[in-house]
Amino acid sequence: MGRTRTNSSTAEDLLLDVDRSAAEPLHRQIAASIRDSIRAGRLRLGASLPPTRTVAADLGVSRGVVVEAYQQLVAEGYLTSRAGGYTQVAAGSVAARAERPAGDPPPVRIDFGYGRTDVSSFPRAAWLRSVRTVLTTTPNERFAYLDGRGVPELHDALTGYLNRVRGTSAHPDNVVVCSGFGQGVSLLVQVLAARGARRLAVEDPSPDDDTRLVAAAAGLEVVGVPVGTDGILVEHLENTDADAVVLTPSHQWPTGGVLSAAARARVIAWAQRRRALVIEDDYDAEYRYDRSPIGAMQGLAPDSVVYCGTASKTLAPGLRLGWLLTPAHLVDDVAAAKVLADRGSPVIDQLTFADFLDRGEFDRHLRRMRPVYRRRRDALLDALRTRLPDLEPVGVAAGQHVVAWLPPGLDESAVVAAAARHGVAVKGVSPYRLAHPGPGGLIFGYATLTERAIADGMAALADAVATLR
Incomplete structure (x- = not known):
């Protein structure tokens, strides 16, 4: 059931337009004003109207005038009323349906958008248990201002988990x-610039996130x-002469490559030689399917590497929780x-996540989700082999996305456009x-698609590609 919203408490709040000099009866004027407000969306479905006595007193009219106006709107279906209860709006505004211009692509039916996680699987019950624990056991002083590092309980829980x-x-x-991650890299860039840094290296290709904009600013x-x-x-x-580099070494975005041990050692040697900083974006390393765990670079050189992690790909981006493991001098x-x-x-979000980690709920959630994402990945790979066998998938062993290289003769932008015409949204690498x-x-x-949706999307994409061959 929808939650009742109390929209107004006085006639003034209803913005009733009443003209005593007009020929139209007052009850019709009141009804017309309320009707117009409902149609315009100012009074929303479920909103409670003030009692008739209150409206009558505020307008200086008899209660019977307001009762008659309300009864008329109830009869028309705009309001609903029951004995002893509120009078509520029973109809919503009807927005005009926009006509789709001729030539526009059809609506998206299947969206292969990257960088998402299945928020419908968020562990609400376990999270709620942690929220209750925090609200009943946290000392009062934790709710005061803290320093910029965050709460000690989360520091302890995170380092225990990440180590x-x-x-x-x-x-x-x-x-x-x-x-x-967006705020984390912004903080790091600000600090580096203040310390005299002049050049930031990034992978090419790399995400279109805030890193480049923040660095330029x-x-x-x-x-x-x-x-x-x-x-x-x-x-x-x-050969870049950079003061810092942003890397995704455990699962390069978007190609899925894994930086080898020898390459990691060379990157760290470069950073130590130049006194540069490695910013390690470990965005989805918890999801691995066909390979052994790969440790973070930070463990090899904690004085030269900042480890950046978030709950965005593992739990939900809406939590807005991230963390930096920062060298002591920064x-x-x-x-x-x-x-x-x-x-x-x-503070409450930090303490809740700390309790969630300490209870082992984070580990349990990851164990539940790995087979779910693996099945979806397998469905995607099976559909590629069946429908578009000349596309070459890479970076499939981990994460929540796959890159498929196009064969010679297929133009990337043309494929993306043809897919859109068939109701499929997919991004290119270029x-x-x-x-x-x-x-x-x-x-x-x-990550957010069912196996059935993946199969349907790949079938539509194959039809789109067929129109280009």
Whole structure:
């Protein structure tokens, strides 16, 4: 059932337009004003109207006039009323349906959008248990202003989890809680720019997130470093003269490459030689299907690597929970930037996640979701083999998306446009390239789609591609 909303308490709040000098009876004027408000959406479905006595007193009319107006609107279906209860709006505004211009693509039926997680599987009951625990056991002082690093309980819980599962070498004193990767990298860029950094290297291709915009706003030059089968090409990085580099070494976005142990060692040696910083975006490493766990780079060189993690791909992006494992020499400056940005992340959310981690609920949620995502990935790969066998999928062993390289003769932008005409939304790789060209490819996100939807989407995409051959 919908929740009742009390929209008004006086006639003045209803904005009733009553003209005593008009020939039209007052009850009809009142009814017309309320009817117009409902049609315009000012009074929404379920909103409660003031009692007739209140309206009559405010307008200086007899109660019978208002009762007659209400009864007329009840008869017309605009209001509903029951003895001893509120009079409520029973009809909603009807918006005009926009005509789709001729030539526009049909509505999207299947969306292979990337970077999403299945929020319908959010563990509400377990999260609620942690919320209740926090609200009943947390000391009062935790609800006061804290420093920019966040609450100590979450520092302890995060380092325990990350050291165990991701192979980090983290101390609770080095954790800074933030609102996702976007804010985390923004804080780091601000600190680096203040310390004299002038150039930021990023993978090419790389996400179209805020990193480049934030770096440019801080006065940093952004340099793209080409990516190979296994991730960033270190020999190109070594020639950039960069002060920091943003990497996705455990599952390169979007190609899915995994940076080898030798390449990681070279990146760390480069960073230590230049006194540069490696910003490790570990965005979806918890989801792996066909390979052994791959530890985080931060564990190899905690003084040269900032580890960035979030709950966006594992739980829900709407939580706006992220964390940085920061070298000791940067912690205070990053925490100060966090205070300047927003005075700190919400305390109850931090404490809830800490309890959620300590209870083992995070591990249980990941164990539940891995087979779900694996089945969806398998459905996507099966559909590719059956419907479009000349597309080459890569980066399939982990994560929540797959890149499929297009064969020669198929233009990426033409495929994306043809897919849209068939009701399928899919992104190409080319828009995420900075300076280094490469083959055309499609990015298939599968986390939010059922196996049936994936099969239907690939069938429609195959029909779209057939029109181009």
